[in-house]
Amino acid sequence: MRKSLIFFLKIGILVAAAVWLAQRPGRVTIEWLDHVAEMPVGIAAILVLLLAWIAATLGRLWRILRGGPGALGRRRNSNRREGGFRALSQGWVAVAAGDADIATKSAKAAEKLLREPSLTLPLAAHAAELRGDAPAAATYYKAMLAKPSTELAARKALLAQAMGKGDRPAALDHARRALELRPKADWPAKALAELEAGGGNWLEADAALVKAQKSKALAKEDAAPRRAALLIEEARQAVSTGRPESALQAAQAAFDLDPARVPAAALLARLLAKAGKHAKAGKVLEQTWRLSPHPDLAKAWGEVSADQNALSLVKRYEGLVALKPGAADAHFALGEAAINAKLWGVARSHLEKTRELAATQRVYRRLADVARAEKGEGPEAHGFLNQAMSAAADPRWRCTSCGTTHGDWHAVCDQCKSVDTITWPKVGR
Numbered sequence: 001m002r003k004s005l006i007f008f009l010k011i012g013i014l015v016a017a018a019v020w021l022a023q024r025p026g027r028v029t030i031e032w033l034d035h036v037a038e039m040p041v042g043i044a045a046i047l048v049l050l051l052a053w054i055a056a057t058l059g060r061l062w063r064i065l066r067g068g069p070g071a072l073g074r075r076r077n078s079n080r081r082e083g084g085f086r087a088l089s090q091g092w093v094a095v096a097a098g099d100a101d102i103a104t105k106s107a108k109a110a111e112k113l114l115r116e117p118s119l120t121l122p123l124a125a126h127a128a129e130l131r132g133d134a135p136a137a138a139t140y141y142k143a144m145l146a147k148p149s150t151e152l153a154a155r156k157a158l159l160a161q162a163m164g165k166g167d168r169p170a171a172l173d174h175a176r177r178a179l180e181l182r183p184k185a186d187w188p189a190k191a192l193a194e195l196e197a198g199g200g201n202w203l204e205a206d207a208a209l210v211k212a213q214k215s216k217a218l219a220k221e222d223a224a225p226r227r228a229a230l231l232i233e234e235a236r237q238a239v240s241t242g243r244p245e246s247a248l249q250a251a252q253a254a255f256d257l258d259p260a261r262v263p264a265a266a267l268l269a270r271l272l273a274k275a276g277k278h279a280k281a282g283k284v285l286e287q288t289w290r291l292s293p294h295p296d297l298a299k300a301w302g303e304v305s306a307d308q309n310a311l312s313l314v315k316r317y318e319g320l321v322a323l324k325p326g327a328a329d330a331h332f333a334l335g336e337a338a339i340n341a342k343l344w345g346v347a348r349s350h351l352e353k354t355r356e357l358a359a360t361q362r363v364y365r366r367l368a369d370v371a372r373a374e375k376g377e378g379p380e381a382h383g384f385l386n387q388a389m390s391a392a393a394d395p396r397w398r399c400t401s402c403g404t405t406h407g408d409w410h411a412v413c414d415q416c417k418s419v420d421t422i423t424w425p426k427v428g429r
């Protein structure tokens with residue numbers, strides 16, 4: 001509409017100019033050197049217009065010739081980048097969908113079109129991992145180490161690869177460098193602690209967690225139980241290498257970090273008793289017993305007593321039962337103390353109570369002991385032994401990562417090398 005209006009306006013102006021010229025006849029004379037040209041005004045006007053048109057066309061052509069090739073190149077370049085980014089996004093979608101073929105093809109296309117390794121190497125590495133080509137993935141990750149923008153991601157992937165292969169020195173190297181690069185990330189600290197713990201370097205492992213906690217990479221409640229686990233092992237190592245002071249210090253630190261932790265309390269209480277601090281040892285056991293009753297605590301309850309007289313111990317275990325009357329382990333321990341003191345009636349009654357709460361093999365074996373002591377080798381003792389064979393097994397420490405059962409608690413599972421995964425199953429009350 002607007003265009004045609006302008007067109008009619010132009011025609012109108014031309015017609016008006018033609019009419020105006022026609023009404024004013026005359027001639028134009030041009031003299032140039034020895035030449036003289038004479039023509040009517042109309043023709044001269046048309047010539048002027050023609051010259052103007054030719055000049056405008058030549059000017060436009062000149063501009064195209066001067067800026068043309070660059071503009072063309074720029075356009076081709078932007079098309080290539082666009083294609084590269086399209087390939088890149090297709091590749092990441094394929095990675096997310098687990099399509100190794102498309103991911104690999106897209107990675108190659110993106111690499112060719114973009115020529116920006118910091119953008120295309122991560123995709124190429126993921127595609128290689130997806131098709132199960134670990135060496136190729138490692139090559140891409142190693143190339144990523146050279147770029148500051150991709151180094152951390154490469155360290156993370158190479159750390160996982162090294163840990164998977166059991167290459168501890170390489171894994172330590174990647175974890176340490178990653179922690180330097182990003183002190184606020186939690187995974188380098190966790191990995192470093194795990195690796196140091198795996199090597200039995202308990203204090204180094206603890207230091208990694210403390211550092212992570214200080215830089216807020218790990219929350220205190222997340223770091224505390226792990227640190228407690230490591231410090232228990234440190235205390236045990238100090239005991240076995242004849243450093244009682246360090247042992248007591250580490251055990252106390254572990255207990256303070258995680259008072260519900262049975263191995264920490266049991267070890268600390270024994271170390272305190274050894275140092276003559278029997279009352280304090282009892283207090284430690286009492287605190288943890290209230291949080292998590294356990295056979296190891298019940299055992300230590302008797303061991304840390306200054307008075308080892310059999311009857312005194314029965315009295316002491318009566319105190320433990322009173323602390324938490326529903327705890328089967330206290331009744332069982334009292335039953336055993338009563339057997340040692342030859343108080344058969346007391347023993348029988350608390351073993352029966354244990355049977356009500358948690359009827360596992362140990363109860364029947366002790367009931368058989370009582371029956372044998374009271375009535376000799378007979379049908380009652382045999383009956384209990386038979387029941388022991390068909391009863392549920394007594395609970396044991398168990399690794400939540402690999403399922404292996406353990407006779408004692410350890411910070412590192414010797415089967416799967418996981419850190420702080422050995423727990424006590426919840427049974428009875």
Ligand SMILES: [Zn+2]
Pocket residue numbers: 399400401402403404413414415416417418421
């Ligand atoms: Zn395990």
